[in-house]
Amino acid sequence: LSNGCICCTLREDLIESVGKLARSGCFDQIVIESTGISEPMPVAATFEWEFEDGTTLAEAASIDTMVSLVDASTFLTHLRRGKSLASQNIEATPDDDRTVADLLVDQVEFADLILITKTDLVDAAETERVIATVRAMNPRARVVIVTNGVIDPRLVLDAHLYD
Numbered sequence: 001l002s003n004g005c006i007c008c009t010l011r012e013d014l015i016e017s018v019g020k021l022a023r024s025g026c027f028d029q030i031v032i033e034s035t036g037i038s039e040p041m042p043v044a045a046t047f048e049w050e051f052e053d054g055t056t057l058a059e060a061a062s063i064d065t066m067v068s069l070v071d072a073s074t075f076l077t078h079l080r081r082g083k084s085l086a087s088q089n090i091e092a093t094p095d096d097d098r099t100v101a102d103l104l105v106d107q108v109e110f111a112d113l114i115l116i117t118k119t120d121l122v123d124a125a126e127t128e129r130v131i132a133t134v135r136a137m138n139p140r141a142r143v144v145i146v147t148n149g150v151i152d153p154r155l156v157l158d159a160h161l162y163d
Helices: 011-024 040-048 075-081 100-110 124-137
Strands: 067-071 113-117 142-145
Touching (some): 011 040, 067 100, 075 124, 100 124, 124 142
Parallel strands (some): 113 142
């Protein structure tokens, strides 16, 4: 899937593609990586949307874990600045009036697992501020510091964190 919003223009493509992959029986896991500007709730809702026959995509491919990455080197700055997505040329649609902060809040609050990245670019105090902010925004999520992009796949696959 490419060139469109996964929760709008690509929703039908997502449903068809994931359904086909899941029904093929060839895969143990399907990982969906959406763009940094997508909102996780509409993507997750796609899996629960009921078709005319009463079935859902979740019956073929259930969501296991919703993961958000937080860049420790820019997160707090983006929250404070309040710049619009449009001013950064990253809006999803021409009428997208969200701010970068709005988007970050949506992504952090909805996540089951939050991976804190780029901690090597900030001092320990800044890392702790980022972690404290993330935990205040989403106290139920598991928060993990990632070093050099290395994570144990078991944190993400078959984690059974999504509810």
